[in-house]
Amino acid sequence: MEGTSAQVRYPCCGKSDHSVFFGGDVKGYRYTVFDDWLRTVSPVDFVHIVKKPQNGYGHVHFATHDEASRFYCFTLENKIVGPDGSYVKFKASHFISGEKVEYERVGSFGEMFGKWINGISNISDALPLAD
Numbered sequence: 259m260e261g262t263s264a265q266v267r268y269p270c271c272g273k274s275d276h277s278v279f280f281g282g283d284v285k286g287y288r289y290t291v292f293d294d295w296l297r298t299v300s301p302v303d304f305v306h307i308v309k310k311p312q313n314g315y316g317h318v319h320f321a322t323h324d325e326a327s328r329f330y331c332f333t334l335e336n337k338i339v340g341p342d343g344s345y346v347k348f349k350a351s352h353f354i355s356g357e358k359v360e361y362e363r364v365g366s367f368g369e370m371f372g373k374w375i376n377g378i379s380n381i382s383d384a385l386p387l388a389d
């Protein structure tokens with residue numbers, strides 16, 4: 259039942275601006291693999307990972323929008339290699355409306371440029387946060 263609808267729902271679930279999208283060479287991985295891996299990589303605490311094994315994408319859920327923003331900015335400033343050296347790319351989540359989440363620029367990157375408006379998308383197109 260791992261990685262399916264059996265996943266626990268938290269207060270963060272359904273709040274797109276509390277999440278960051280990820281894609282890449284991640285098909286076949288269960289969310290548990292990403293959870294264990296990201297906790298060793300991320301400088302920002304997150305609540306949990308939402309990812310189904312059959313999907314080549316998932317979401318990282320945070321308790322607050324601020325934490326999601328801090329993590330998002332971290333991914334812009336740092337090259338992050340996925341589990342087992344896999345390719346992983348982080349992108350803005352989408353609202354159900356299709357609009358991308360705007361993350362605040364925080365940390366060194368944020369202080370230089372102010373508010374970050376995400377305008378870059380490839381694989382995250384048309385993938386509203388479903389969970």
Ligand SMILES: [Zn+2]
Pocket residue numbers: 267268269270271272305306319
């Ligand atoms: Zn959640």
